Amino acid sequence: MTVASTFSRRSRASHGARERTDAAVQAVQIDLTGVTKRFVTPSGSMFTALRDVDLTIDAGQFCAVVGPTGCGKSTTLTMVAGLERPSAGTVRVGGQPVDGIAPGTSFMFQADALMPWKTVVGNVALGPVFRGVPKKEAQDRARDWLRRVGLAGFEDHHPHQLSGGMRKRVSLAAALINEPSILLMDEPFGALDVQTKAIMSDELLSLWDQSKPSVIFVTHDLEEAIALADKVVVMTAGPGTVKAVFDIDLPRPRGSVQEIRFGQRFTELHHEIWESLRDEVTRAYARTSAPASPVATVEEVRS
Amino acid sequence: MTRRKLAILVTQVVVLILVFGGWQLFTSLKIVDPFFFGQPSGIVRTAWQWVQHGTNQGSIWLQIYTTMEEAVFGFLIGVAAGIVVGVLLGQFRFLSEVLSPYIKAVNALPRIVLGALFVIVLGLGISSKIVLAAFLVFFVVFFNAYQGVREVDGNLVNNARVLGASRMQVIRNVVLPSAMTWIIASLHVAFGFAVIGAVVGEVLGAQHGLGVLITDSQNNFNTDGIFAGMIIIGLIALVAEWLISLLERRLLAWRPQMSSEASAV
DSSP: OHHHHHSOOOHHHHHHHHHOSSOOOOOOOEEEEEEEEEEEOTTSOEEEEEEEEEEEEOTTOEEEEEOOTTSSHHHHHHHHHTSSOOSEEEEEETTEEOOSOOTTEEEEOSSOOOOTTSOHHHHHTHHHHHTTOOHHHHHHHHHHHHHHTTOTTOTTOOGGGSOHHHHHHHHHHHHHTTOOSEEEEESTTTTSOHHHHHHHHHHHHHHHHHHOOEEEEEESOHHHHHHHOSEEEEEOSSSBOEEEEEEOOOOSSOOOHHHHTTSHHHHHHHHHHHHHHHHHHHHHHHHHHSSSOHHHHHHHHHO | OOHHHHHHHHHHHHHHHHHHHHHHHHHHTTSSOHHHHOOHHHHHHHHHHHHHHOBTTBOHHHHHHHHHHHHHHHHHHHHHHHHHHHHHHHHOHHHHHHHHHHHHHHHHSOGGGHHHHHHHHHOSSHHHHHHHHHHHHHHHHHHHHHHHHHTSOHHHHHHHHHTTOOHHHHIIIIIHHHHHHHHHHHHHHHHHHHHHHHHHHHHHSOSSSHHHHHHHHHHTTOHHHHHHHHHHHHHHHHHHHHHHHHHHHHHTTTSOOOHHHHHTO
């Protein structure tokens, strides 16, 4: 990852990486240039999910992506992860075009992606096991990570025996055990209640702070985005593209995400970003509530 | 044992007594002709005679052993082949689309008739029965395995891939365990088919086995013998069913307890 070191990185990012003794983690920059993604729908027509997305996430940066439902936020993540290829444009990670699944990337899915037949420790150990670490050592590392996310004592439970919040902790441990340089999160806390979500956000920030991977965090929740991120990207209603990028200049460490949102700067940022996001949400909503979109009707009248 | 379980057991015994008692009663009173419909006491006598003096084909245990051997080997081969082909076709879409019409065509055949062919090709020994049993089992397990593989949660597969799993690792760690629920469900039916394959194969031509015992009884107009053979096969199937349930409980121990099971406690 020599490419990554050529990029100017924030001093705290490199500092954080050095602090961790076992971490060979070096955050990398993510570049999306002119990325377009089209799908063929079952009826055979073409559907454009993303159009001309240009986006750069600096090494070690925490970037939140907000936008209305169906604007291609998740699609962006799958392309950075290498699970899908863009129809046009390029995705680069650390300067290299993404070609298949990259080893330094971890993905936290919206839905639980835990294997229900494996125990908690078995699930967390999967990453190292897949990468050829001996089972015993992988399990030891998994236990260590479970302790870090506060799940010591639940190693031998099965996922269905845990609460939603605990399952998210398991997912988080499973994603971080590979010590990723990139962490992709697709509305990871979307299904949690507000209190659990706040606690999980705090824990995510403190864990992120230890190794500082580059993060793309997709969410619906603007407050969550501002509280967590260095940078908030607003996407347009589908086909999605980048509408605006806002730098979040709130100081770190941020402390409790529950409290930070009462700060004055937070409110200002929230107001500013919401101004930009509101139009997109309204447009997306109009489209879902009215079967024939008003735009199309106008077009039809004209022709 | 809870009251509920006890009540179920008692009722089961009552049903058994009613059916066999009624059968015995009606045939004794000659309301029903025991020559055509057998008689429980006659069935027991025939079975006891088989145990004590052997059958026309030799010891009863040899007949049971032969049929079991055929059924079990056929079952194992059919299950293995069904899982392998089901997973392969579930994983490789191109392959499944190419083969799909052929599989449907073969499945629509009255497969039991192929037993006649196998007896000609493989002879009167156990191999023709094993092949017929395996053939019947294969389709049951194959369709379930295939469906199970297609139903695997795409999220789990993607998650494993991002975590660094190779294609084989995905199959071993995600696809197979996930399809296991489907596969196990098919095993209950599959063992029944294995026994059918073995017995029908024997009826079509063999030297030993419960099927031979049944045809021999038929040729002697011995209805009691036919029923006795049936009951022995039924008992074997019950034991096999119990073993498969044990396996199921072991392999699927991770599953959350079903609400119906929980309430029955």
